[in-house]
Amino acid sequence: MSENRETSCGRALTLAGMDMDFEACRRAFVTRDPRFDGRIFAGVKTTGIYCRPICPARTPKPQNMTFYPTAAAAQEAGYRPCLRCRPEASPDLGAWRGTSNTVSRALALIEAGAMDNGDADALAGRLGVGERQLRRLFRQHLGASPVSVAQTRRVLLAKQLIQETRLPMSEVAMASGFGSVRRFNETFQQLFGRPPGELRRSQKAETPAADGIFVRLPYKPPYDWDAIIGFLAARAIPGVERVEPRRYARTLEIEGARGVVIVTPRGDGALQAEIRFPKLQALPAVIARIRRVFDLSADPTLIGAHLSQDPALAPLIAARPGLRAPGAWDGFELAVRAILGQQITVGAARGLAAKLVARYGETIDDPAAAELGLTRVFPSPGRLVGEDIAALGMPRARGAALEALARKVAADPTIFTPRADLGSAIAALKALPGVGEWTAQYIALRELREPDAFPQADVGLMRAMADEAGLRPTADQLLARSERWRPWRAYAAQHLWAADPGLAQAAKTTPSKRTKTDDRRAA
Structure with a gap:
């Protein structure tokens, strides 16, 4: 095991995306620097455990320490998680660690359950790369194989459920994705x-016994809760969602099981989710969706430092350093909302x-749902096939587009999953009924979590980038300007939208007073 540890350490120290210099890493542990929490882990050779930088234990001697960029890399090297600093409670920043978009997409699929059966070849096929290439990229950027990353996620989720809930062990096993007790x-x-x-037995559960499961979901501070809850509130569907200043609740359906999630801010670098689902095996998928919607994997410091190099964006990022890019609960739901919102206001679309x-x-x-006024789940694609949706009060062409979309997604549920690259994802989305370039970019941004998605024809973005004389750039000019924002153009768009005073006013106008371009923001 010692040889395995040393080999892994040597590889980890050369990983792209972060300076893994030994002395720099050790200083982070000596000073217990919270800025590096989730970005590096230390293996301790004398004890066989791995820790976070903020671990309260005495810092080991330098010769006994070795550093890794991910918990999976440390665990694959033979170390076990520390019981004091609890690596499962650190921010999960794996998707932001390297420069490989393939790795980021693979991590999103793993989080959604793509590796529950341990099939790395199938995962590689979905991403359009070979299995050996995928393993090489994981080694380069994360220091561990795809299988190890998936196994580490299961172990750390199980450990979290053991220590934070009172679920029976058999239910913890099912809820964390283990095939058997x-x-x-x-x-x-x-x-x-x-x-x-x-x-x-060595830890006291933090949450009382209840019908719901309470899970702490950490993030990398700062976090702009008000911005993300305001975004969700403006689009909340009665009966499906309820949004309050300090609480978000909604219904969900996963593989035929219906449940409720309630998300609140904790104030300690994490959100708390109460998950009420009859099917425990759905828990990892539910957690993945919560993390996606609230954008908990982002590293705002890293993103902000890059975008702030543009003088036009620097003051916006300084004003809202914790701004996130809200995700979507479901790709089909998001696409339906986007099509419903064409040429009408946000309120009318809702x-x-x-x-x-x-x-x-x-x-x-x-x-719990009844107490919150939550009565229904959003319709599944199969439920809308063959229905006259236009009868709800919209142009017949739009209703037909929604029905055709439902038919397509019902036939191929994998449409709204990450592709080999952003270009192929946009092409696949634009092939759907009622989906154009703007809608495809918007779905890629919110559902596929493509950090470089950018709807350059959006009127809000062009208005926010107008010069001192009020002259707005064209879509092509804005696209050219956005090149310097790669690979985080989605976050640049979010900052521009948040800074655009015209969007708030546009949401209040009547449909007859708005232009077709403005209506793209109704999604």
């Missing part, structure tokens, strides 16, 4: 040298979505 027990016995039950849900959404039976 026996495999779950064997993994923990091998990794920690003790059965999982002893980890709970009204049409409410009619759609009232007519076609399945009901949900949950006491």
Whole structure:
């Protein structure tokens, strides 16, 4: 095991995306610098554990330390998670670590459950690369294989559930993605040298027994909660979502199971999610969606430092350093909302979505949902196939486009998953009924979590980039200007939208007073 550790360390120190200089890493641990939490982990040779920079334990001697860019790399090298600093509680910044978009897309798929069966070849096929190439990229950028990354996610989620909830061990095994209780027990016995039950006996669960599961979801500060909750509030569908200043709740359906999620800010570098789902196996997928919607994997310091090199963006980022790019709960839902919002206001689009849900959404039976006024889930693609959607009060062509979209997605549920690159994703999305360039970029930004997606024809972006005389750039000019913002043009767009005073006013105008270009923001 020692030789394995040393080899992994040597590889980790040369990883792209971060300076893994030994002395720099050690200083982060000596000073317990929170800026590096989630970015480096230290393996301790004398104890066989790995820690976060903020670990309260005494800093080991230099000769006993070795550093890794991810928890998966440390774990693959033979180290086990520290029980004091709890690596599972650190911000998950893996997707932002390297320069490989392929790795970022692969991590998004793994988080959504693509590796539950341990098939790295199938994962590589979905990304349009060979399995050996994918493994090479993971080694280069994360210091671990795709299989190790997936296994580490399962172990750390299980450890979190053991220590933060009172779920029975058999339910922890199912909820964290283990195929069986026996495999779950064997993994923990091998990794920690003790059965999982002893980890709970040594820690007091933070949450009381309840129908819901409470999970702490860390992020890299700063975090602009007000901005993201305001974005969601403006688009909340009655009966599906309820948004308050300090709480967001909505219904979800995953693989036929319907449940409720309630998200609140904690104030300690994390959000808290109450997840009420009858199917425990859906928990990893639900957590992945929450992380996607609230953009918890972003590193705002890294993104802001890059974008601030443009003088036009620097004051915007300084004003809102914790601004995130809100994700979507479901690709089909987002596409439907975008098509509904064509040439009408945000409020009018939300009204049409409410009619759609009232007519076609399945009901949900949950006491917590009822108390919040949540009664239905957003309709599935199959529910809309063959329906006269235009009867809800929209142009017949738009209703036909929605029905055709539902038919396409029902036939191929993988349409809204990451592709080999942004260009191929945009091409696939534009082939869908009712989806043009702007909508495709918008779906790539919010659902596929493409950090470089950029709807350059958006009127809000052009208005925000107008010169002192009020002259707006053309779409082509804006696209050329955005080259310096790569690979985080999606975040540049978010800052420009947040700074554009015209968007707030446009949302209040009547449809007859708005232009077709303005209506693209109704999504």
